[in-house]
Amino acid sequence: MAVIEERENKSGGRSYRVKIRMKGYPVQTATFQRKTDAKHWAQNTESAIREGRYFTHTVSKQKLFGEFIDRYIEEILPLKPKSQYDQTIQLKYWRRAMGHMRMEEVTTSVVHTVRNRLLEGKTPRGRGRSNATINRYMAALSHAYTVAINEWEWAQDNPCKRISRLPESKGRTRYLNDVERERLLDACKASENKYLHTIVVMALSTGARRNEIVWLKWDDVHFERQVLILTDTKNRESRTVPIQSYALMLLQKRYKNRKKGQRYVFPSHVKLDKPIDIEKAWQTALRRAQINDFRFHDLRHTAASYMAMNGASLKEIGDILGHKTVQMTQRYAHLCEAHTKQIVAAMNNKFFACEIREESRYKI
Structure with a gap:
């Protein structure tokens, strides 16, 4: 209940x-x-207290944005090791x-x-940032704001929600030609990192993502079936990927040379x-292979x-890449044209063999 007291100061105010x-x-x-x-103020404050909004607003007046980010990095990010x-x-x-601002001062604007x-600036290497990066x-x-609102009660509103995402490109399909592939594999084989060559070969052989490979555990490798069980994928669904030929040989060699107690197929040199x-x-x-405009994820496209x-x-x-929709795979449609033409040609040659022979008799 609110009580309003009228007061008079020395000057009569x-x-x-x-x-x-x-x-x-x-x-x-x-x-x-x-x-x-x-x-x-009394009416609004009473209403806010009843609805559980008031003390969250009070916290946002006291906490600095820098404290908020530090807490998230310390408490939440360790739970998300891949990112x-x-x-x-x-x-x-x-x-x-x-970081110097109070939480309540960080508005959408x-x-x-x-x-x-950030969008207009440059990276430490002097490059611009893409819309996807922003x-x-x-x-x-x-x-971070979602956690602050739902779990910590440090904020009432997420200022990011009213900011539209920047348009992103539909994605590129950069892949290695035969010469680039050989140069890259030679450079990886000569690398000081003893795992790099095997990891790149596995990426080229399976189309798996970098994190799916480097976070692979020996429990997920099934040599008798010649498959990998990828359990921690981007879309959070397990999938089975065949491991064949040269990639299988390298993985078997890696298994024979592993140290006792290793969980990961490619453990850190510092912490196993x-x-x-x-x-x-x-x-x-x-750099050694002289390959430009190429990212590790492009091995998946390759x-x-x-x-x-x-074919x-x-x-x-x-199915092999673990795409959720056909649209995600559609970027490779033009590369399937030759195989598609062969399928259509084989069907026509089978169904219309007599007609084709008949027409060929009159061909000039």
């Missing part, structure tokens, strides 16, 4: 002190120069830009301005209970392209 007492909650007080303002490195970089950008500054930065911040980080070795191999050019259907490619 008046003020109105509001005191709100509600069972189970601490007493709230505020002072105003006008009684109408005092009544308005921890990238999201730490992304969240530290937001902290550098807005402020986030929008800081986002555009969207990843926004997604990291948005999830963590997977290897190949980024530095990968970039070095690309594998899919080779499958298409060797695999879009359905078969999608």
Whole structure:
């Protein structure tokens, strides 16, 4: 219940002190120069307390944005080991830009301005950032706010929700030609990282993503069936991938040379209970092979392209890559044309063999 006390100061001026007492909650007080303002505050505050909104708003006045980001990095990111490195970089950008501000001061307009500054800026290597990269930065911040709202009660609103995603390209299909492939494999074989060559061969042979390979455990490798069971995938659904030929030989060799107690197929050189980080070795191999505009994920496109050019259907490619929709595999359709023509030609030659022979008699 709210009580408004009228007060008179030494100079004869008046003020109105509001005191709100509600069972189970601490007493709230505020002072105003006008009684109408005092009544308005009392009504809004009582309503906010009943609905559980008031004390969250109070916290947002006290907490700095930097504290919020630090807590998320410390408590939440360790639970997301695969994305921890990238999201730490992304969240530290937001902290550098807005860490000095109180939570309540970080509005949609402020986030929008800081986002555009990121888009217009350059990376440490002097390159621009793509729309897709900017969207990843926004997604990291948005999830942090979701935790702050739902679990910590540090915020009432997510300022990212009202900012539209930037349009992204439909994706590219950069794949290695035969010469580039040989140069890259030679460079990987000569790498100081003893796992890099096997990892790249597996990516080319299976179309698996980098994290699906480097986080692979020996329990997921089934030599008798010649398959890998990928349990921790991007779409959170397990899938079975055949492992054949040269990739299988390399994996068998790796199994024979493993150290006792190793869970991961490609463990870190520093901590055996963590997977290897190949980024530095990968970039070095690309430079030595003189291959430009190529990412590790493009090995997945390369594998899919080779499958298409060797007669695999879009359905078969999608099953192997773990695509959820046909649209995701459609980018390889033009590479399946030759095989499709052969199928149609074989069908026509079978069904219309007599007609074809008859027509051929009159061919000039």
